Amino acid sequence: MDYISPKEASLRWSISERRIQKLCEEGRINGVVRFSKVWIPKDIIAAGRRHTVGLKSDGTVTAVGDNKYGQCDVSGWRDIVAVAAGNVHMATNTGNAHTIGLKSDGTVVAVGWNKHDQCDVFDWRDIVAVAAGWRRTLGLKSDGMVVAVGRNTYGECDVGGWRDMLAVAAGDWHTVGLRSDGTVTSVGINRYGQCNVSGWCDIVAVTAGYLHTVGLKSDGTMVAVGLNKHDQCDVSGWRGIVAIAAGSNHTIGLKSDGTVAAVGWNEHGQCNVSGWRDILAVAAGCAHTLGLKSDGTVVAVGDNKYGQCDVSGWRGIQLPDY
Numbered sequence: 001m002d003y004i005s006p007k008e009a010s011l012r013w014s015i016s017e018r019r020i021q022k023l024c025e026e027g028r029i030n031g032v033v034r035f036s037k038v039w040i041p042k043d044i045i046a047a048g049r050r051h052t053v054g055l056k057s058d059g060t061v062t063a064v065g066d067n068k069y070g071q072c073d074v075s076g077w078r079d080i081v082a083v084a085a086g087n088v089h090m091a092t093n094t095g096n097a098h099t100i101g102l103k104s105d106g107t108v109v110a111v112g113w114n115k116h117d118q119c120d121v122f123d124w125r126d127i128v129a130v131a132a133g134w135r136r137t138l139g140l141k142s143d144g145m146v147v148a149v150g151r152n153t154y155g156e157c158d159v160g161g162w163r164d165m166l167a168v169a170a171g172d173w174h175t176v177g178l179r180s181d182g183t184v185t186s187v188g189i190n191r192y193g194q195c196n197v198s199g200w201c202d203i204v205a206v207t208a209g210y211l212h213t214v215g216l217k218s219d220g221t222m223v224a225v226g227l228n229k230h231d232q233c234d235v236s237g238w239r240g241i242v243a244i245a246a247g248s249n250h251t252i253g254l255k256s257d258g259t260v261a262a263v264g265w266n267e268h269g270q271c272n273v274s275g276w277r278d279i280l281a282v283a284a285g286c287a288h289t290l291g292l293k294s295d296g297t298v299v300a301v302g303d304n305k306y307g308q309c310d311v312s313g314w315r316g317i318q319l320p321d322y
Helices: 006-013 017-025
Strands: 032-035 038-041 045-047 053-055 062-065 079-085 098-103 108-112 129-131 136-142 145-150 165-170 174-180 184-188 203-208 212-217 222-226 241-246 250-257 260-264 279-284 288-292 298-303
Touching: 045 288, 053 079, 098 129, 108 136, 136 165, 174 203, 174 212, 212 241, 212 250, 250 279, 250 288
Parallel strands: 045 079, 045 279, 079 129, 129 165, 165 203, 203 241, 241 279
Antiparallel strands: 032 038, 045 053, 053 062, 079 098, 098 108, 129 136, 136 145, 165 174, 174 184, 203 212, 212 222, 241 250, 250 260, 279 288, 288 298
16 A cells, blocks of 8 residues: 555544644644645555565665565665565565655655666656556656556556556556545456456555455445455455555455454464554565554564564654654
8 A cells, every 4th residue: 555545544543534634734744745635644664575665754764685686775765755665476486576765856766676677767756656566666646647667568557548546556467546536447467356446436545466456445344356265355344444455365454443454375474463553554565464563663474584574673664743
């Protein structure tokens, strides 16, 4: 997810939506940008296939995990307001990744694997949100249009005609866009029905996994389509959800009370989040899950083969200031 809406923030923080708007106007909520008439707080933690990225309160970025292609070389970044990490399903021939940073001036920086030009974002301008999939990068512009670079074998970058978008999400081989009217569109591979979102409405957030797509509705319930081999789409009974994240084959929901729900593939313990408390944001990688706590620390569960869960020492990760 690239943002939370004022309505989601109201649910999460137990204050009125009008109060959220006022705090944004007064500059009292960190890391937000105004998009049309909506204030959009940005992603501050991100999880890739084998690495994890965190945005600090001073606009710098930290990262842990596999750095084979330099995807963790973010120590020199400054004035960052959002981060995204390229993800991919777990297979012996996958794992290469990249990292994206959105700057406060609407430009974008990138490091990591660039075989398909997925890091060629340095000429982008007026960007208000970013997303990273396998071998591609998406940028949401302030005018509601979307730009994309990277591999387009299955049409996953065919977003040039999209208009009036409020958010974007990237799965492995499909791309999802949330319109400002709460409807959703998608392009790319649809073998398992992961792009069958045309009937969705009242959606406030979207996220995409390997072969599934998840939407958060304005009433705190969820919808999901696509591959359900590991029950990653079994979210119809969830209530009180304010934020969502999708790993390759698991789905995460942040509840309004700061607890977290999870379904799906759990071979590495990536769904073992039932004991988490005081969580303000969540992110999901291929086989690991992250939670940002109210004290600015981060918790992680799941695959840690490359140290991607070694975040216990992180401090000062950006928090909403309300």
